[in-house]
Amino acid sequence: MDQRDLLWATSAELQQACPDSLRELAITSIALTRQIMHYTREGIVVMDARGRVIGVNPAFCRLSELDAERIHGCHITSINHDLHERRYYRQIWHQLQQLGYWQGEVQHHTREGRLATHWLMLHLLKDHRGRVSHIIGILDDISRLKQSEEKLSYLAHHDVLTGTANRTFLLSWFNKIKNALGEREQLALLFIDLDRFKPINDSFGHGVGDQVLKTLAQRLLAQIGPNEMVARIGGDEFVMVWQGPISEQTLLAKAEQLLEQLEEPVEVGDYELSVGASVGVSLYPEHGLEIETLLRYADTAMYEAKTFSSAKVCLFNSGQFARLEQQHRLAGECRQALELGQLFLEYQPKLELRTNRMLSLEALLRWRHPQLGVLYPEQFLPAAKDAGLLCRLADWVFTEAARQLRTWRSQGSWQGQISINLSGLELEQHKAGQLLALIRQQGIRPASFILELRSDFIMRRSESLQGALGAFRAAGMAVFLDNVGEGRLNFSKLRQLPIDGIKIDRSLLSDHFDPVDQSIIRSLLLMCQTLGLEVVACGVETAEQMHFLREHGCGAVQGQLLAAPMMPGQVVLFHRHLASRPLVH
Known part of the structure; x- marks a missing residue:
């Protein structure tokens, strides 16, 4: 029996054939097994x-x-x-x-x-x-x-760019954490929408935008503790969940502090960029038991904060649904309003305080809605934004105001200027040359117009916005900073802004008109005199206010009591009789 036969032989055959060979084979098998184990x-x-x-x-x-x-x-x-x-x-x-x-x-x-x-x-x-x-x-x-499984799990549950949780993980985590709450504990769900991120992304590129998002995400993560979470659920939308027994007042104060953190400029290379945010808040279990419901409610509250709240923070309540429902309705009807001629302009005079002379007219957009009556900008501009019609509205306002000014001049009834109030959003989306061309097509020089911008837009100093302002001023159009005293304003940068004047917000001329308001107005007037800027005080309603403003060197005033917004025909009559009307004292 050769070696190959031995390998396949049974133990009995091996013992009968050659016991010595069996012993040697066992030794060889053990050695082979040890080599296999070794390698x-x-x-x-x-x-x-x-x-x-x-x-x-x-x-x-x-x-x-x-x-x-x-x-x-x-x-x-x-x-x-x-x-x-x-x-x-x-x-x-x-x-x-x-x-x-x-x-x-x-x-x-x-x-x-x-x-x-x-x-x-x-x-x-x-x-x-x-x-x-x-x-x-x-x-x-x-x-x-x-490690690979953990990495895959991390990628499946987290946003790669910011390191925050994603929507999928938020949903599963929320369902677990809510079941572990103490008897008096609650969860506050904050829906956070960045206000000015898209213009940064468009103007500076996605690389800079990504750096801004990562920095802001780290600020959000620094505001949470154990059993709390931050999740990125959209391009510039985050959700934060806070836990514990917390009063409404404390919650809103904490959310406002969070907004201050997000308002702090982000340095990316040579750029210093300011974003800011709007926050809507819903509560578990007070407002709902399921996270999808709470997300919808917080989103509704965020929309309310972005549209109507100067504090930029809003806690959900049921009344917001009615406003949101109307907002959706108006968004669908806004295009029709443009096509059917339901929009019109009213004009509110700006008067020189010393002489009572009419210096200019502010064009105010109105919508004559067939069912809801006359609507004002704060009622329908958010809907127009949702419908993507802000730029078309800006075109219409500039064209109609220029057409009306041409008519007045041809009649010899008004030769002055018209001011138009725009948000920075339209300007950043628009090409300045397009709006200037619309004015010139009506045979009117751009120098006949004044552009007004909210301070929280112009303070951003984005390249696209600054470029548009530069083009308008080069064409001869004056630029005023609106709502000073109510909006965001960095006084140290005021002298660097490409503006010709400011408009003091009506909130500083409130009914009580206390010493604090008066001190702020005096400071603004003194500063503008130093910088060579014109000043218009808005919302002037009393003789006391008129006297105070005249005494401290305010050049012009605007207010409901002095001259309410009026139709074009009323403007002609008002201008004719203005010289014979005594100034309100």
Whole structure:
């Protein structure tokens, strides 16, 4: 019987043929088995029936970072006990005795302090009488696999750019955390929409926009504690969840502090960019039990804050739904209003305080709605923005105002200027040359117009906005800073702005007109005199206010009492009789 026959022969055949060859074959098989164990990448440990180590291969020593001599004779459970309790090993031993095998994860700290995760498979080996003779263990390092799984899990549940949670993780996390709340605890869900991010993205590029988002996300993450979350659910939309018993007053104050953090300029390279945000808040369980409901309510409140609230923070209430429903209705009808001629302009005079002379007229947009009556800009401009019609409205206002001014001049009834109030959004979306061309098409020079901009828009100093303002001023059009005293204003940068004057907001000329308001107005007037800027005080209603403004050098006034907004025909009559009308004292 040759060597090949010996390999496949039975034990009885080997004993009858050549007992010496059988012994040699056994020795060869053992040597081969040891070589296989030596070179395999899986760690192998052989134990006696009680679990004491009697042999290991090099891979087991490498994976466990233990020497073979050190662990020889040791019970397998005493080799690594820094992460797993004895109860864990008892469970393994119990299953091993019951089923004959066990497999699962085991961990240990490496010499470098890294947490290594291994997959261990244990099997019982029995002799011919059915008694356990040995236990064999196979160990495989799955640390990289675990890291890959964790990375994939992280990518599946987090926003890659900002490191915040994504919408999917927010939904699952919220359902778990709400069930763990204490008896008096609640969850506040804040829907945060960045107000001026798109112009930054469009003007400076997505690379700069990404840096701004990452910086603002870190500011949001710094405002949360344990069992709280920040998630990015849209391009420039975030959701923050706060936990704990918290009063409405404290919640709104905390949200306003958060807004101050977001208002702080972001430095990206040579740029200093200011974004800001609007925040809507809904509460669990007060406003709803499901997160989708709470998100919808917080989104509604955020829209309310962006549109109607000067504080930019709004807590949800049921009345907001009615306004939002009307907003959607007007957004659908706004295009029709342009096409059917339902829009019109009223004009409010601006008077020189010293002479009572009419200096200019402010064009005020109105919508004569067939069912709702006359609507004012604050009622329908948000709807026009939703419908993407702000630029078309700006075109219409400039064209109609220029046409009306041409008519007045041809009649010899009014030769002055008209001011138009725009938000920075229209200017950043528009090409300045297009609006200037519309004026010139009516045979009117741009110098016959004054452009008014809210301070919170012009203070952003974006390149596109500054470029548009530069083009208007180069064409001869004056630029005024509107709502000074109510909107955002950095006084240190005021002298750097491309403006010709300011309009003091009516909020500083309130009914009580207290010493604080008077001090602010005096400071503004003194500063503008120093900078050579014109000043118009809006909302003047009393003789006391008129006297105060005249005494401290205010040049012009505008207000309902002095001259209410009027139709074009009324403007002609008002101008004719203005010289004979005494100034209100």
